[in-house]
Amino acid sequence: MSNLIRRSFSTSSSAKTKVELFYDIISPFTYIQFELLTRQRKQWPSMDLRFTPTTIVSIMSKSENMPPMMVPAKGKYMMKDLQRISQFHKIPFKIPNDFPQFALELGSMKTQRFLCAVHEQIGDDVSRQEQLIRLFFQKFFTPTGERINLADVDTIRSVATEAGLESDFVQKAIDGMTTDVIKKKLIANSDIVTELGGFGLPVTVVHTDKEPKPPMIFGSDRLHLIGDMLGESKPPVLN
Numbered sequence: 001m002s003n004l005i006r007r008s009f010s011t012s013s014s015a016k017t018k019v020e021l022f023y024d025i026i027s028p029f030t031y032i033q034f035e036l037l038t039r040q041r042k043q044w045p046s047m048d049l050r051f052t053p054t055t056i057v058s059i060m061s062k063s064e065n066m067p068p069m070m071v072p073a074k075g076k077y078m079m080k081d082l083q084r085i086s087q088f089h090k091i092p093f094k095i096p097n098d099f100p101q102f103a104l105e106l107g108s109m110k111t112q113r114f115l116c117a118v119h120e121q122i123g124d125d126v127s128r129q130e131q132l133i134r135l136f137f138q139k140f141f142t143p144t145g146e147r148i149n150l151a152d153v154d155t156i157r158s159v160a161t162e163a164g165l166e167s168d169f170v171q172k173a174i175d176g177m178t179t180d181v182i183k184k185k186l187i188a189n190s191d192i193v194t195e196l197g198g199f200g201l202p203v204t205v206v207h208t209d210k211e212p213k214p215p216m217i218f219g220s221d222r223l224h225l226i227g228d229m230l231g232e233s234k235p236p237v238l239n
Ligand SMILES: N[C@@H](CCC(=O)N[C@@H](CS)C(=O)NCC(=O)O)C(=O)O
Pocket: 026, 027, 028, 029, 030, 065, 066, 067, 068, 199, 200, 201, 202, 218, 219, 220, 221
């Protein structure tokens, strides 16, 4: 098994189990899972939640999958489904008015490279990561349908600054975005997902030792299984 899959995290607490959310800001179901998992912290004290930036384009291509919206019936259902579940979970959300076109033509690669560079700089400061990731999701899936441009460096800079990152820190991450180290790191993160059998997002990996490979959960609708893998008896808080 690849040592990327069973890797060590720099700050580990043996009493807790790492639950790793692989994310890409362009993925609406990942926004849902991000909010649901962060809400679960209080309910599930054994969970040590971590975030890993990835790119859905690479995951789809390596797994020979394609975006659900390429199949018209799936695309239509997905829009309705997202509207229903975001309302049910009380997450302020709307799919951007030009979502399919934006996703296919511009996409989130620049933002994901930026976030990857930020992760490298901050290390395991999960609360700073969380604040930044949430702001990107909120500004892309606004309740009005007006989105930010995830492919624009000035926009990325302004979101990061609004999230409280210092300007020289942001500049360092922007410089990092174009380096081979960061580009390769983002692809390596995506390879972990496909090596575990992933074909889309969100992917949540529960780092238990109970199975030969850490289990990989696809989707934002399997929270009860994650709780069960953690040995938590309290059910997830859904709304
Ligand atoms: N049922 C899942 C659907 C998740 C989903 O459709 N994710 C998209 C990206 S936002 C994907 O990667 N789909 C791949 C596929 O369905 O094959 C959920 O509720 O979260």
